[in-house]
Amino acid sequence: MNDSLAIDARAITKTYGAGALAFTALKGVDFVVNRGEFVMLVGPSGSGKTTLLSILGCVLTPSSGSLSLFGRDVIAAGERRLPDLRLANIGFIFQGHNLVASLSAIENIELLLELRGRSRKQSRIEAMELLSAVGLADKFDRRPSDLSGGQRQRVAIARALAASPPLILADEPTASLDASSGLAITELLRRLATERGHTVVVVTHDNRIYHLADRIVRIEDGLIQGGETTDQTRTQRAQP
Amino acid sequence: MSAGPITTRASLLTRLRVMSAIAVRMMLHDRLKSIGTLVGVVFATLLANQQAGTFMGLLEKNTMLVANTRADVWIVPRTLPTLQQAAPMSISVLHRAQVTPGVAWAEPLAFGGASLKVPGGGTEQLTVVGTRLPRGAGGPWNIVRGSINDLREPGALFFENAERVKYGGMNLRSQRELNGRTVHAVGFTWGLIPFGPAYAFAEYDTARDLLGLDRDQTNFVLVGAQPGQSPEQLRDALRARLPDAQVLTSREFESKIRRYLLTQTAIGVSFGTSTLFGLLVGFVIVALTMFSSVIDNLREFGTLKAIGATNWDLAIILLVQSVLFALSGTLLGLALVSRIAEGIRSANLALILPPWLYLGTFAVMTLMCISASSLALIRVRRVEPGMVFR
Numbered sequence: 215m216n217d218s219l220a221i222d223a224r225a226i227t228k229t230y231g232a233g234a235l236a237f238t239a240l241k242g243v244d245f246v247v248n249r250g251e252f253v254m255l256v257g258p259s260g261s262g263k264t265t266l267l268s269i270l271g272c273v274l275t276p277s278s279g280s281l282s283l284f285g286r287d288v289i290a291a292g293e294r295r296l297p298d299l300r301l302a303n304i305g306f307i308f309q310g311h312n313l314v315a316s317l318s319a320i321e322n323i324e325l326l327l328e329l330r331g332r333s334r335k336q337s338r339i340e341a342m343e344l345l346s347a348v349g350l351a352d353k354f355d356r357r358p359s360d361l362s363g364g365q366r367q368r369v370a371i372a373r374a375l376a377a378s379p380p381l382i383l384a385d386e387p388t389a390s391l392d393a394s395s396g397l398a399i400t401e402l403l404r405r406l407a408t409e410r411g412h413t414v415v416v417v418t419h420d421n422r423i424y425h426l427a428d429r430i431v432r433i434e435d436g437l438i439q440g441g442e443t444t445d446q447t448r449t450q451r452a453q454p
Numbered sequence: 455m456s457a458g459p460i461t462t463r464a465s466l467l468t469r470l471r472v473m474s475a476i477a478v479r480m481m482l483h484d485r486l487k488s489i490g491t492l493v494g495v496v497f498a499t500l501l502a503n504q505q506a507g508t509f510m511g512l513l514e515k516n517t518m519l520v521a522n523t524r525a526d527v528w529i530v531p532r533t534l535p536t537l538q539q540a541a542p543m544s545i546s547v548l549h550r551a552q553v554t555p556g557v558a559w560a561e562p563l564a565f566g567g568a569s570l571k572v573p574g575g576g577t578e579q580l581t582v583v584g585t586r587l588p589r590g591a592g593g594p595w596n597i598v599r600g601s602i603n604d605l606r607e608p609g610a611l612f613f614e615n616a617e618r619v620k621y622g623g624m625n626l627r628s629q630r631e632l633n634g635r636t637v638h639a640v641g642f643t644w645g646l647i648p649f650g651p652a653y654a655f656a657e658y659d660t661a662r663d664l665l666g667l668d669r670d671q672t673n674f675v676l677v678g679a680q681p682g683q684s685p686e687q688l689r690d691a692l693r694a695r696l697p698d699a700q701v702l703t704s705r706e707f708e709s710k711i712r713r714y715l716l717t718q719t720a721i722g723v724s725f726g727t728s729t730l731f732g733l734l735v736g737f738v739i740v741a742l743t744m745f746s747s748v749i750d751n752l753r754e755f756g757t758l759k760a761i762g763a764t765n766w767d768l769a770i771i772l773l774v775q776s777v778l779f780a781l782s783g784t785l786l787g788l789a790l791v792s793r794i795a796e797g798i799r800s801a802n803l804a805l806i807l808p809p810w811l812y813l814g815t816f817a818v819m820t821l822m823c824i825s826a827s828s829l830a831l832i833r834v835r836r837v838e839p840g841m842v843f844r
Contacts, residue, residue, distance in 0.1 A: 264843050273760050273839040284459060300839075301762025302460045308842050312757040314476065316483030328472050329762055331462025373761075378457040385843050412457040 219282070220381055220413035221247040221270060226279035228265050239265040240276070241436040249284075249380070252407055252414045254427035262436040263417045264385060270415060271304055271383045272296045284380055301329060305374030305412075307384035307403070311366040313358040319369045320345060320354040323376050330377040344372035347406060364395035371403055375410065382407060384416040393422060400426050473767050476758075477774035484747055488779075491743040495783020495819055496790065498736020502729045503791040503815060507805030509725035514806050515648045516715060517708040519583065523563075524591045525676035526685040527692060528707045530700045536714040537707075538581075538650060540565040542671040547699050551675055554695050556688050558680040561586040562672035564661035567651060571631040573622040579651040580613075582632075584661020591676045593646075594655040599626060600641020605657045607640060614652035615642035616801030633664050645801040649715075675699075733822060740779065741826035744772070748830040752837060759839035768834045776823035784819040788812055 223245040229238045239262045247253050255263045268274035269281065272288055273296075281288045283303055291299055306312075313322045320341045327337035345351050348368040350361075358366050367387060374382050384403065388396030400416070400423040407414045416427070424430055432439040464472065481488045514521075519537065520528065529551060531543045551560040564584030569577045585592035590602050594612045604610055611632070618624040629638045637656075646653040656664065667673070679688040685703040692701040702710065716722035748755065755768055788807075795805035 268840045268843045271760070271843070273843065297759070297762050297764045298463070300760065301463070306760055306842070308757070310753075312753060312842055314479075314754050314757070316479035317476070321479075325472060325476070326761060328468055329464050330460045331464050331468075377460050380457045380459055410457050 218249060219246055220249045220251065220284060221245060221415070222280075222282040223266075223270065224280045226266070226269060226276045226281065228262075228269065228274070229277045239436055240269075242279070243433070243436070243438050245270070245431065245438060247413055247415060249413055250411050252404060252426070252428045253416070254424060254430045255415060255417045255433060256419055256421075256424070256430055257433040257439075258419070261434045263433050266433065267383055267385055267415065267417045270381075271306060272300050303379055303381050305376065305379040305382045307367070307370050307374045307382065307387050309386040309389045311358065311363075311370040311390075313366060313369055313373070315358055318355045318357055319350060319361065319372075322358075322369060323373045326373055326376040332377060340376070341372075344375055345369070347375075348372045348402060363390050364399060367391060367395075367399050368402065371399070371406070375406060375412070378410055378412070380411075380413060382412045382414045384414065384418075386418055386420075387416065388418065388420045388423060396420060397423060469767055470770060473763075473770035474774045477771040478778070480747075480751065480754075480771070481775055481778065484750065487743050487747045487750070491740050491747075491779050492783045492786070494736050494739025494743060495779055495823065496787040497739065498732050498822065499784050499787025499815055499819060500791050500794075501732025501735070502818070503788065503807060503811065504794065504805065505725050505728040505732060506811060507791065507795060507807045508803065509721070509729075510806035510808065510811070511804045512649055512721060512725075513712050513715060514804070517711050518646070518648070519593065519653070520704055520707045520711065522593060522595045523676055523704065524589070524678065525704055526679040527677040527689050528702050528704060529560075529675035529677065529692065529696060530702065530707070531673075532698060532700055534700060535718065536711050537565070538648070540673040542667060542673060543699060545670045545672050547696055548672060548675045550695050551677055551692055554691050556680050556683040556691050558678040558683075559589065559591075560675055560677045561589060561591055562658055563592040563674040563676055564656075564658055564665055564667055565673040566661075566665040566667070568633045568654070568664055570621060570654075572620070573630075578617070578620050580617075580632075580654045581648070581651045582611075582661050582664055583653050583655050584658040584665070585655060586658045591678070592655075592674075593653070594641070594643045596643045596645055598642050598644045600639075602641070604640035605655065605660070607638075609635065609637045609660060610640040610656065611637050611660070612641040612643055612655040613639050614646055614654070614801065615644045616647065617652045618642070633666070635664055637664070645804070647802050649721075733818070736819075737822050737826050740776075740823055741829050744775070744779075744827050744830040745833060748772075748833050752833075753842065755834050755837045756839055756841040759837060760842045765835050768837075769831055772827045772831050772834065773824065776827040777820055780820040780823040781816065783823075784816050787819075788815060 226240050226243040228240040229236050231237055243266060257263045269276050323341035323344055324337040327340055345354050348371055350365060350368055387399055391399060404426045529547055531541045548560055548562050551557060566582055568580055568582045570580055571577055583592055587606060598615050613624060624639055627638055629636055679685060689701050689703050795807060
């Protein structure tokens with residue numbers, strides 16, 4: 215086990231169903247992400263990328279294999295410890311934003327901050343800072359239904375960053391957005407992640423945002439096909 | 455702030471507050487469903503209390519004579535099952551009671567059905583109660599017209615004010631034929647209609663004559679205790695003297711009448727079934743609307759689970775919602791049933807809603823809502839956090 219790794223997944227398999235109806239979505243995947251890395255997981259529909267993301271997010275248990283997050287063995291932790299593990303380590307950004315409809319933008323973020331042990335007062339301050347960071351300070355009291363798709367996704371990003379969990383997992387964050395909004399959202403996520411030192415895994419098939427990744431990992435038919443480092447990374451690394 | 459594993463956790467109290475706030479917001483957000491759930495609780499409260507209140511009213515109507523006499527102890531025939539089935543017993547019981555230590559006074563009470571001839575044809579049944587003056591321990595009470603002293607006149611009676619029209623437009627001094635004898639009205643009472651014919655009060659001897667009771671017979675004996683003597687002590691002393699009669703404190707006699715109504719008639723089963731039916735309908739409405747609300751918000755529950763909320767956290771949401779629905783629905787339902795009780799209050803029927811029934815309703819409705827939410831809870835427990843990625 216390597217403590218410098220954010221994600222260390224080895225020989226991960228996932229089979230749904232049993233017998234003749236069994237379907238293997240992941241067929242022995244090795245997936246490793248360094249701390250602070252911004253990785254995009256790409257591949258066609260049904261390739262297994264969302265299944266892998268669900269396993270990395272500790273919301274789905276693999277059929278076999280090992281998984282460590284920041285040096286901690288997730289499989290050995292057991293089902294009952296998973297909610298705590300998610301709360302401590304992972305911020306989620308979902309395809310459909312998944313904000314609580316009855317709560318305002320700021321309350322959606324405060325909810326997570328308070329669950330993560332912040333006081334009520336501190337939560338309000340930090341939530342406001344996060345909303346400012348995503349450019350929505352003036353819309354703090356709006357419900358999700360009163361915000362545009364892009365604005366909702368910004369709130370979702372702010373919620374994912376609440377209390378600075380080390381790992382951010384994003385599932386198709388640009389899927390419901392137009393091209394310019396999708397790019398702007400991913401740029402925002404990239405910038406905030408870099409500033410704060412988050413490790414990010416983004417599942418996407420939107421090739422217009424590929425250049426923002428440090429590394430792109432392709433998955434097809436339940437198997438990792440290979441990874442590549444993007445120009446963006448090379449440019450950034452070349453900077454003093 | 456730089457990223458790193460979060461080591462702090464919300465305390466139990468914080469989680470309770472945060473989840474309660476979400477519960478309230480969800481209720482307010484999903485107004486139509488919340489109104490549906492509320493209607494279920496209001497309906498159950500209304501129906502259950504209307505039935506229970508009517509039942510309490512009927513019990514009260516049947517025990518009001520015993521409750522309103524000024525007697526500490528009643529002496530009744532040995533085999534008497536309930537007040538309305540009064541039978542004659544020897545007057546010697548009265549004499550033996552009068553000389554029992556601890557007895558301040560003892561008086562006979564005549565009680566029985568009589569038939570009143572209505573001018574223009576037809577008859578009306580009533581229950582004659584004969585009480586000894588000047589004490590008038592057996593009534594009348596709730597007097598709306600007339601003086602109890604006027605009962606000394608031969609053939610004088612107090613009738614029920616609400617039955618005056620039925621008695622042929624009866625007024626003060628109106629004459630009627632009762633069990634073949636001419637009587638006249640000297641006063642009126644209000645609301646003294648038991649689960650049967652209305653009470654009419656007469657002086658003991660007048661009543662005995664009307665009911666055809668022999669001089670050496672009486673229906674009941676009412677006994678008052680000397681100061682310092684408890685009803686129970688007096689009862690025990692009288693029991694020792696009167697082995698051939700039943701001796702009961704007023705409270706015991708009331709309980710005996712209630713028990714008879716509950717066990718020997720269909721009233722208890724009938725009202726109990728209606729009350730349960732009301733609760734059952736309310737339970738089904740609440741269970742279905744809460745379940746449906748969970749189904750509608752399944753993705754939100756899944757999201758909450760994915761971001762770190764536990765099953766307990768989600769249970770708090772449902773529990774808080776159940777309790778809030780129960781409290782607000784019960785409050786509304788009780789306000790409504792109180793207004794209805796005011797509206798339908800008459801001499802014949804009064805919904806009795808004692809304070810314990812109000813408190814009991816809150817408890818029953820809270821239990822009902824919590825159990826109704828268990829269906830939703832089971833569904834919430836089964837929500838997989840992984841659904842948020844599908």
